[in-house]
Amino acid sequence: MVDYFLETFSEITWLASSPNLSFVLAVTLAGLPIFLFMALNALIAVYAERKISAFMQDRLGPMGQGVGLHAGKWGILQTVADAVKLITKEDIIPATADRKLFIIAPFILFTASFTAFAAFPFNEYLVAADFNIGLFYILAMGSVGVIGIILAGYSSNNKWSLYGAMRSAAQIVSYEIPAGLSLLSVIMLSGSLAFRDIVAAQTGTTLAILPNWFILDNPFTFIAFWIFFVAGVAEVNRTPFDLPEAESELVAGWMTEYSGMRWSFFFLAEYANMFIVAGVASLLFLGGWLSPIPGYLEGNLWGIFWFISKVSFLIFVMMWFRWTFPRLRTDQLMRLCWKFFLPASFVTIIGVGIWDLFVR
Amino acid sequence: MGVVIEQELGTVHGDEMILNIGPQHPSTHGVLRLKVHTDGEIITQITPYIGYLHRCFEKHCENLTYEQSIPYTDRCDYIGSMNNNFGYAVAVEQLMETKVPEKVEYMRVIVAEMNRIASHLLALGTFGLDVGAFTPFLYCFRDRERILDLFEMLCGARLLYNYIWIGGVSHDFPVGWVEKTYEFLDYFEPKINEYNDLLTYNKIFIERSADVGVIPADVAISYGVTGPNLRGSGVRWDLRKDDPYGIYDRFEFDIPIGTGAMGSVGDCWDRYYVRVRELEECVKIIRQALDALPRDGDVHAALPKKIRPKAGHVYSRTESPRGDLGYYIASDGSDIPSRIKMRSPAFTALSCLNEISRGWMISDVIAILGSLDIVLGEIDR
Numbered sequence: 001m002v003d004y005f006l007e008t009f010s011e012i013t014w015l016a017s018s019p020n021l022s023f024v025l026a027v028t029l030a031g032l033p034i035f036l037f038m039a040l041n042a043l044i045a046v047y048a049e050r051k052i053s054a055f056m057q058d059r060l061g062p063m064g065q066g067v068g069l070h071a072g073k074w075g076i077l078q079t080v081a082d083a084v085k086l087i088t089k090e091d092i093i094p095a096t097a098d099r100k101l102f103i104i105a106p107f108i109l110f111t112a113s114f115t116a117f118a119a120f121p122f123n124e125y126l127v128a129a130d131f132n133i134g135l136f137y138i139l140a141m142g143s144v145g146v147i148g149i150i151l152a153g154y155s156s157n158n159k160w161s162l163y164g165a166m167r168s169a170a171q172i173v174s175y176e177i178p179a180g181l182s183l184l185s186v187i188m189l190s191g192s193l194a195f196r197d198i199v200a201a202q203t204g205t206t207l208a209i210l211p212n213w214f215i216l217d218n219p220f221t222f223i224a225f226w227i228f229f230v231a232g233v234a235e236v237n238r239t240p241f242d243l244p245e246a247e248s249e250l251v252a253g254w255m256t257e258y259s260g261m262r263w264s265f266f267f268l269a270e271y272a273n274m275f276i277v278a279g280v281a282s283l284l285f286l287g288g289w290l291s292p293i294p295g296y297l298e299g300n301l302w303g304i305f306w307f308i309s310k311v312s313f314l315i316f317v318m319m320w321f322r323w324t325f326p327r328l329r330t331d332q333l334m335r336l337c338w339k340f341f342l343p344a345s346f347v348t349i350i351g352v353g354i355w356d357l358f359v360r
Numbered sequence: 361m362g363v364v365i366e367q368e369l370g371t372v373h374g375d376e377m378i379l380n381i382g383p384q385h386p387s388t389h390g391v392l393r394l395k396v397h398t399d400g401e402i403i404t405q406i407t408p409y410i411g412y413l414h415r416c417f418e419k420h421c422e423n424l425t426y427e428q429s430i431p432y433t434d435r436c437d438y439i440g441s442m443n444n445n446f447g448y449a450v451a452v453e454q455l456m457e458t459k460v461p462e463k464v465e466y467m468r469v470i471v472a473e474m475n476r477i478a479s480h481l482l483a484l485g486t487f488g489l490d491v492g493a494f495t496p497f498l499y500c501f502r503d504r505e506r507i508l509d510l511f512e513m514l515c516g517a518r519l520l521y522n523y524i525w526i527g528g529v530s531h532d533f534p535v536g537w538v539e540k541t542y543e544f545l546d547y548f549e550p551k552i553n554e555y556n557d558l559l560t561y562n563k564i565f566i567e568r569s570a571d572v573g574v575i576p577a578d579v580a581i582s583y584g585v586t587g588p589n590l591r592g593s594g595v596r597w598d599l600r601k602d603d604p605y606g607i608y609d610r611f612e613f614d615i616p617i618g619t620g621a622m623g624s625v626g627d628c629w630d631r632y633y634v635r636v637r638e639l640e641e642c643v644k645i646i647r648q649a650l651d652a653l654p655r656d657g658d659v660h661a662a663l664p665k666k667i668r669p670k671a672g673h674v675y676s677r678t679e680s681p682r683g684d685l686g687y688y689i690a691s692d693g694s695d696i697p698s699r700i701k702m703r704s705p706a707f708t709a710l711s712c713l714n715e716i717s718r719g720w721m722i723s724d725v726i727a728i729l730g731s732l733d734i735v736l737g738e739i740d741r
Contacts, residue, residue, distance in 0.1 A: 053494075056495060059498065159380075242492065248386050249726050251386060322494075324558075325562065327492025329568060329724065330721060330723065331721070
C-alpha cells in the first residue's frame with residue numbers, strides 16, 4: 001500500500017516536489033487502516049472470547065434485552081461498553097513507579113505489534129508494506145514487544161509485576177527459538193522469506209484433491225506447524241502458557257499496576273499478537289489467502305475471506321485451549337521448550353531437507 | 361519527596377525476597393495472608409498470618425443461649441454450614457443426653473451429605489482455578505447451584521442455613537423435596553465423570569498436582585490434619601465410620617484414601633481425587649437415607665422451652681467436609697454456655713503449610729493451598 005500511495009503521489013505535482021512529505025503521508029495513510037483493524041480485531045475477538053468461553057462453560061455470556069444501559073442484543077455492545085469504561089477510568093501511576101518507563105512501556109508493546117502488522121498481507125495485493133523479508137521482519141518485531149513487558153514489570157515497582165516480567169522474558173525468549181526453527185522448514189521448501197512467494201509456492205493440489213499447503217506437504221511440516229502454533233501460543237502468553245499474567249498466582253503479573261487506557265494498550269497488543277501468530281501460521285502452513293478447494297472460489301475478495309477465516313479458526317483454537325487447560329509451571333514450561341520443542345524442531349528441519357532431496 | 365517503604369526484615373538471607381501474598385489476593389481462599397520468603401521462585405519459608413476474618417465466635421457464644429449460637433456456627437465454615445450446625449447440635453444433645461426422633465436423624469444425614477457435595481464441588485472447582493483451569497470451576501458451580509436451590513427450597517437460605525437445631529431441624533422437608541433430591545442425584549452422578557474428563561486426568565493438571573506438596577502420613581497425623589487431607593495421605597480415618605455419630609453406622613459406604621496413583625501418596629492430586637471419590641460416596645449415603653427416610657413423624661424432639669443442660673462439659677466431634685470438626689462445650693447449668701471451643705479442621709490443615717511447601721515454587725504453594733481446601737471463616741472463627 002505504501003508503494004501504491006507513493007506512486008499515486010508522484011503524479012500529484014505539489015506532492016512530488018517534496019518526497020519526504022509524500023512518504024510521511026503514504027505511511028500514515030497505510031498505517032491508519034492497520035490501527036483501525038487492530039482495534040476492530042480486539043473488539044471482535046474480545047466479544048468472541050466472552051461468548052465462546054460462555055458457551056464452553058454452560059452459561060450465556062454478555063446478554064442484553066434492549067438498548068440503553070443494556071449491552072445490546074446478545075450483548076454485542078459489551079466490548080464497546082468495556083472500551084468506554086477503560087477510556088473514562090482514572091489513570092493511576094503508582095507513587096513509587098518509575099514514571100517515564102511506566103508510561104512508555106505499553107506503547108513499546110503496542111508499537112511492536114502495530115509495526116508487525118505492517119508486513120501482513122491479507123491477500124496478494126492488500127499489504128501495507130511489501131517486503132521481500134516479511135516473515136523475518138514479523139518475527140523480529142515480535143521480539144521487540146518483550147522489552148515493553150520487561151519495562152512494565154520493572155517500572156511498576158511491584159513484586160508481582162517483577163515476577164511476571166521475569167517469567168515473560170524467559171518464556172518469550174525461549175519459545176522464539178523453536179518457533180523460528182519450525183518456520184525454517186517452510187522457508188527451505190519455498191526458498192523465500194517473502195509472504196507472496198511462500199503462498200505462491202502453495203498453489204495447486206497434492207494427492208489429487210487436497211490443497212498443496214505446506215502443512216500437508218510432508219509429515220515434518222505437519223509437525224512443524226504444531227510446534228510453531230504451540231510456541232506461538234506461548235509467545236502471546238495465553239493459557240496454558242499464561243504464567244506471566246497468571247491470575248491465581250501473580251494477581252495480574254506485569255500488568256498488575258496498570259489500569260484504564262494504559263492497560264487497554266496491553267490488551268490491544270495481546271489480541272493483535274494472537275492475530276499475528278495465527279496469521280503467520282495460516283500464511284506459512286495453511287496457504288494464506290488460497291482457497292481450500294483449489295481452483296474454486298478464488299479472487300482478491302475471496303482471498304481476504306479465506307485468510308481471515310483461517311486466522312479466525314486458529315484464534316478460536318487458542319481460545320479453546322485457554323478455556324480447557326490448566327496452567328503449566330515455570331520449570332515445566334522451560335522443560336517443554338528446551339527438551340521437547342527444540343529437538344523436535346531440529347528434526348523437522350533435517351526431515352524436510354531429507355524429504356525434499358530423496359523422497360519427492 | 362521520598363517514599364518510605366516499610367519492610368519486615370526478620371531473618372532474610374542474602375538472596376531472599378519477602379513476598380506478601382494476601383490478604384487481598386485472588387487465590388488465598390478468603391483473607392489469608394502468607395509471608396513468603398522466596399529465593400527466585402523457590403519458597404524457603406512460609407508463614408501464614410490469620411485473623412482477618414476473626415468475629416469472636418467463641419466469645420459471642422458465651423453471651424448467647426444455646427439455640428442462639430446456631431446461626432454463628434453457620435458463619436464459621438460458610439461452605440459447609442449444615443455440617444457445622446450438625447456438629448454443634450450433636451454436641452449440645454450429648455451434653456443434654458437427649459435423643460432426637462428417627463426421622464430427624466435421616467434428615468440431618470441427607471442435608472449434611474448434600475452440603476458435603478456442595479463443599480467438595482467448591483473445593484474441586486477452586487483447586488482447578490488455582491492451577492489455572494477456569495472452566496471446571498463453572499462446571500462445579502453449575503451443579504453446586506442445584507444443591508443450593510434445593511436448600512433454598514428447604515429453609516430459604518442459600519449459604520447460611522440455620523437448619524439443624526438442637527433436638528431437631530427447623531422445618532420438615534417441603535412437599536416434593538425428596539423427589540427433587542432423587543432427581544438431582546440422578547443428574548449429578550454422571551457429572552462426576554465430566555469433571556474427571558475435564559480436569560482429573562488432564563496431563564497438565566497431573567503435572568501440576570502429582571508429587572507436589574506431599575504430606576506424609578506421619579506428618580499429617582502429628583499436625584492433626586484430618587478429613588480428606590488426611591485420607592489423601594493414605595490414612596483411612598473418617599469419623600462417620602470410626603466414631604459414628606447420628607445414624608452413620610447404618611449406611612454402606614467406602615472411605616476413599618490416597619493411593620499415589622499419579623505420583624506419591626499424599627500429594628495434591630491424591631487430596632483432590634479423594635474429594636472426587638467422596639462425591640460418589642455422598643451420593644450413595646443420600647440415596648440410602650432417602651430410601652429409608654420415615655415419611656411421618658415430628659421434626660423436633662420434646663425439649664424444654666429453655667435449654668438448660670446440667671453442669672458439666674462435653675467434647676463432641678463430627679466429620680465436616682474439611683475434617684474433624686470438634687465442639688467443646690462447658691455448661692454451668694444455666695441457659696448460657698460458660699465456654700464453647702471449636703476445633704477447626706482447616707486450621708490444622710493450614711498449620712502444616714510451611715512444612716509441606718518449603719522448596720516448592722510460588723505456583724505450587726497456590727496449588728497446595730488450594731488442595732488443602734481451607735475456609736478462612738473457620739480458621740479465624
